[in-house]
Amino acid sequence: MRWLGAGLLVLLVLLQTRLWLGDGSIPEALTLRQALQVQRAENAELDERNRALAADVADLRQGLDAIEERARRDLGLIGKDETFYRVIDGRAR
Numbered sequence: 001m002r003w004l005g006a007g008l009l010v011l012l013v014l015l016q017t018r019l020w021l022g023d024g025s026i027p028e029a030l031t032l033r034q035a036l037q038v039q040r041a042e043n044a045e046l047d048e049r050n051r052a053l054a055a056d057v058a059d060l061r062q063g064l065d066a067i068e069e070r071a072r073r074d075l076g077l078i079g080k081d082e083t084f085y086r087v088i089d090g091r092a093r
Contacts, residue, residue: 019025059066071077078084 020027056066060070068077
């Protein structure tokens, strides 16, 4: 009877060791769960950025207004019948 108790105790220690230190252990599972949450948050941000880019692409494909707006903003486009005025603030020195 003593040997059976000792054997069961050794078996319990081995199983607990694997549960806490081996592959698929509780600490490893918690670490993977945290990594999953971080990855999901990053994916949500990237999805939002992709939606914004898709909307920009759709705007650019639909008409010339979006293209003209980008050219004005990014390239300094001035229309054929427009006059460009630059206002310089004298206090900004």
